[in-house]
Amino acid sequence: MKVYFAGFGPGDPELLTLKAYGLLKEADLIIYPGSLISEDALSEFEAEKVNSHGMKLEEIIDLIENAVKSGKKVVRLQSGDPSIYGAIAEQTRELEKRGIEYEIIPGVSSIFASAASLKAELTMPGVAEFVFVGRPKGRTLDEDYLDVVAPLPCTIVILLGVDKIRYVAEKVAEVRGKDEPAAVVYHASREDEKVITGTLADIADKVEAEGIKRTAVIIIGKALKKEGRRSVLYG
Template sequence: MKVYFAGFGPGDPELLTVKAYKLLKKADLVIYPGSLVEAELLDEFNGEKVNSYGKSLEEIVDLIERSVREGKLVVRLQSGDPSIYGAINEQIAELEKRGIEVEVIPGVSSIFASASAIRSELTSPDIPSVVITRPAGRTLEKDEIEVFARTNSTLVILLGIDKIRDIAERVGKIRGYDEPVCVVYRASREDERVIEGTLADIADRVEKSGIRKTATIVIGRAIKTARRSILYASR
């Protein structure tokens, strides 16, 4: 008995992996996060669709177990890639307790869709690392934004657009307020928007735009770097 946890990607249906697409075409039941994946994006798939938004862990796991034991092909859909704030560990642990095997199908993260939107690498010859993090909030008592700001890394901050002013101030105190920043709203989707600025002005720009959610914050000098990479042969 097996259930598939599949990444749906950042929103553009064409960024769905071939493997996930094939599973969705065959699925008898698709459990999707309706707050992150719009129902209409699943219209071409014929299986039953259940929105998991507002359901408890126990309700979701019970539904998966019951359906799998009935012989149904079940796909538990995740936005982006399941490994990035996908909250899959607790689901998998409960399913495995019940003797249900789990296979995870990766997806394109909004992190990489955002990098594509700004047409830039997240690393450079001088900046070899990327840090993915989020600010403290309802489910995180304390964050490590200052810790990461002191590193020579590009910072990618998820689930934090509503705290953009606080984030810019905290990072700016460490890196300087001229540090480049890009905010990408709904990366890869038809209504994608990119706001560029520095830590000094990005909060004003974002607030003026009206963006309040579904956005990625990218901070660092690697954005649109022009330095020649050593990957290219020298003449």
């Protein structure tokens, strides 16, 4: 038996992949991050459910190991896509030490759900040639390199940092100017989704007025204006 790390997507159950859905239906044990995914969202799945919020890494790995050795199908659920701030590397390293096989099932990231809600393309010829994904510096990060990235022709996506929206806006505005388009999407794809658009001059005020402090994606860049040259694809 092996454990499956499955991306649950941004929140809309219809954005769960067919493969992840099938695994959840067959699972004997689902370990999920309760601070990001509610147990109500898993109500149709009959497996035993364990909320990993507050558990130490060793406790999670012990739980997985015992279940797998008992012949149970285990799904370790991740919000969004496991490869984006999923903290799976530390988990898989421990599983490898114990000789436990695993498979990673991708999911829809909140990045892409947010872009869809904005009806925006994050990359545009001559406007944004690539996407930078990061988070602002803080307790666990010494430097965020926003001043290095800001001059480049890219769309800036910030995760895990809406509580620092004013700092992010001011730092990027030092390079791009206050008229740079900016948006924040709270709970992308969910029923209580909020989409806030503006510029680096006013986005912080708008977000703070809504009381948004977590679970939101910040997107900054001229691609949000949806103006650019035609692509070669349709040339």
